[in-house]
Amino acid sequence: MLTDRFSLQSLIRTEAASPAFVFDGTPVSPAEFAERIEQTAAWLxxxxxxxxxxxxxxxxxxxxxxxxxxxxxxxxxVVAAVNTRYRSAEVAHLLRVSGAKLMVVEAAFRSIDFAAILADIAKDEVPALRQLAVVGADAIPAHWPCVRFDAFERPYPPAPPTQDDIDLPVLFYTTSGTTKGPKLVAHSQRTLATHAASIVQALKLDPQRHSLLAMLPFCGTFGMTSLLGFIAAGATIHVLDAFEAAPAAKILSACRITHSFGSDEMFRRILALTDAPRPFPHLEICGFAAFQPGWRELAAEAEARGMSLFGLYGSSEVQALFSIGRGSDAFADRIEGGGWPMSPDAKVRVRDVETGELAAQGVSGEIEISAPSRFLGYFNNPEATREAITADGFFRTGDIGHLRGDGSFVYETRAGDAMRLGGFLVAPGEIEDELKSCAGVADAQVVAVNLKGQARCVAFVIPAGEPPRQDALTAHLRERLAGYKVPARIYVVDAFPVTDSANGVKIQRARLRGMAMERIAAE
Incomplete structure (x- = not known):
């Protein structure tokens, strides 16, 4: 039998007085949403x-x-979530690995030409795909037969009875890309619903008082998880079809929004639109992921203007909003990535990457997580699943951090970005912050390279006005940091290489490492 408590359907509070969603000013009640689900199930x-x-x-x-x-x-x-930023190779990979029979696609949206992207995919690349269903048009030019997604426009015979296995896959997220293409992270109704309920409890969400601005894409765990949490709370959710700062700022102000989640760059753009000292007085929590340099400075400015930013942690495998800072934390602690797990049943430990032993509090190592929000595995990839999960059921996150000793933890950096310098594990942010405190430095990024058989770090800085001298920067760092943390080279650049992800713009650290090696070789 269906365990209602752990189904997605159980999250919908049809008795709630508030609208479930507001799309472009149009409210959708919980009852109307439930009806849309039945119409869509019949259509499918x-x-x-x-x-x-x-x-x-x-x-x-x-x-x-x-x-x-x-x-x-x-x-x-099962739904396979396709990132709207994907292009033909990425879409083809997801369709091929997932074995999707049907794709529901936009007719068009702003500058994204969905038909042109699909035209670059050969039919034999994705043999399981049988049909496209188009939202907003009868068809688009494509290799596959098209139908209109008209579930809300005409009646279809009722769907068969509800299926009863809440532990089967229901949603696939994609991981960050690798040379072999993204893996598909499988979640069940149970993992999604239990985590949504944990969010309601941890954030003490009140449907009469709280509301969410959903400005992150539903195709990623950051956008979907925050959404499901507020659906479970019965709180109103105002939705942006895609992020733009001006509409976001308008909704935050006009609709008295209390919660929002996004990247540091999103909140930076919103704040830049207004000079008001406290532009969004009703905001209580802005959970943010730090993807860009200068996030600490942003958090301080936002705090001074009444926008409290909270550091958090998550991944496709354990879901977003796995943890978050608390209002009772000191400001410097609250804005760090990591925080306190949402679920009381979640466990976090840190493993020393050199010895393989569990690390004591304050000692950096790889973060490992056991929680009800943990994924089922990588779809059709048992080898990758075995590598990612320990014998006792903890997910190896591939992230570096440390335990605080009070039940919270700190995320420091991705394992691939952490640097082993002088025999010690060093987070690049430590050196970057010191560089940014130097006169003439607007932003900084630090990566590790192999230099004459030794691991050394190399810095790239964006100047603030007149480019700073390397010898002056090096002298300052030597006074402030251990010798092994002082960069072997400091290069001035106009901008850092970046890439767009579903959740924001991220620095391409791998490209920075390549740039460092190219410049050193040229010397």
């Missing part, structure tokens, strides 16, 4: 989707996206 069933079938969803943030996820759960099917 009429188009041959049933238990175990995979539907790829390539949409911006719209009610159809959510109805498809909940309807798939109703039928025992």
């Amino acid at each position: 069933a009429a188009h041959g989707i049933g238990r175990g079938d995979v539907v790829a969803v390539w949409l911006v943030n719209r009610i159809e996206w959510l109805a498809l996820l909940f309807a798939a759960a109703r039928l025992g099917a």
Whole structure:
């Protein structure tokens, strides 16, 4: 039998007085949302989707996206979330690995030409795909037959009875890309619903008092997890189809939003639009992921203007909002990545990457997590799943951090970005912060390279006005840091190489390492 408490359907509070969602000013009540789910389940069933079938969803943030996820759960099917930033190779990889039979796709959105991207994919690259369903048009130019997604426009025969296995996959997220392409992270209704309930309890969400601005894409865990938490709370969710600072600022102010989650760059852009000393007085929590240099300075400015930023931690494998800072934390602690796990049943430990032993509090190592929010595994990739999960069920995050000793932890950096210098594990941010305190330095990034058989760090700085002299910067660092942390080279650049992700703009540290080696070789 279906364990209602752990189903996605159980999250919908149809008795709630507040709207479930507001899309572009149009409210959708919980009852209307439940009806949309039934309509979508009927539509999917009429188009041959049933238990175990995979539907790829390539949409911006719209009610159809959510109805498809909940309807798939109703039928025992699976949604594969497609990042709207993906291009042909990435879309083809996801379709091929997931085995999706059907893709629901936008007709068009702003500058994204979905049809042109699909035209670059050969039919034999994705043999399982049978059909496209188009939102907003009858068809788009494509190699596959097209139908209109008209679930809300005309009736279909009712869907079969609700499926009863809440531990089967229901949603695939994609991991960050690798040379072999992204892996598909499988979650069940149980992992999604239990984590949503944990968020409600940890954040003490009150449907009468709290509301969410959803400005992150639903295709990623950061956007989806925050959304599910507020659905579970019965609180109103105002949705942006895609992030833009001006509409976000307008909704934050006009709708008295209390919570929002996003990247540091999103909040930076929102704050830059207004000179008001306290532009968003109703905001209580802004959970942010630090992807850009200068995030500490941003947090301080935001704090002074009444926008409290909270550091957090998450991943596709353990879901976003796995943990977050607390209002009772000291400001410097509250804005650090990591924080306190949402679930009382979550366990976090740190393993010394050199010895393989568990590390004491304050000692940096790889973060390992056991929690009800943990993924089922990587879809159709048992080898990668075995490598990622320990014998006692902890997920090896590939992130470096340390325990504080009070139940919270600190995320420092990705394991690939951490530097082993002078025999010690060093987070690049420590050196970057010192560089940014120097006159003439606007931003800094530090990477490790192999220099004459030794691991050394190299810095790239963006000047503030007249470019600073390397010898002056080096002298300052020698006074402030251990010798092994002082960069072997400091290069001045106009900008850092960046890449767009579903959740924001990120520095391409691998490219920086390549640039460092190229410049050293040229010497």
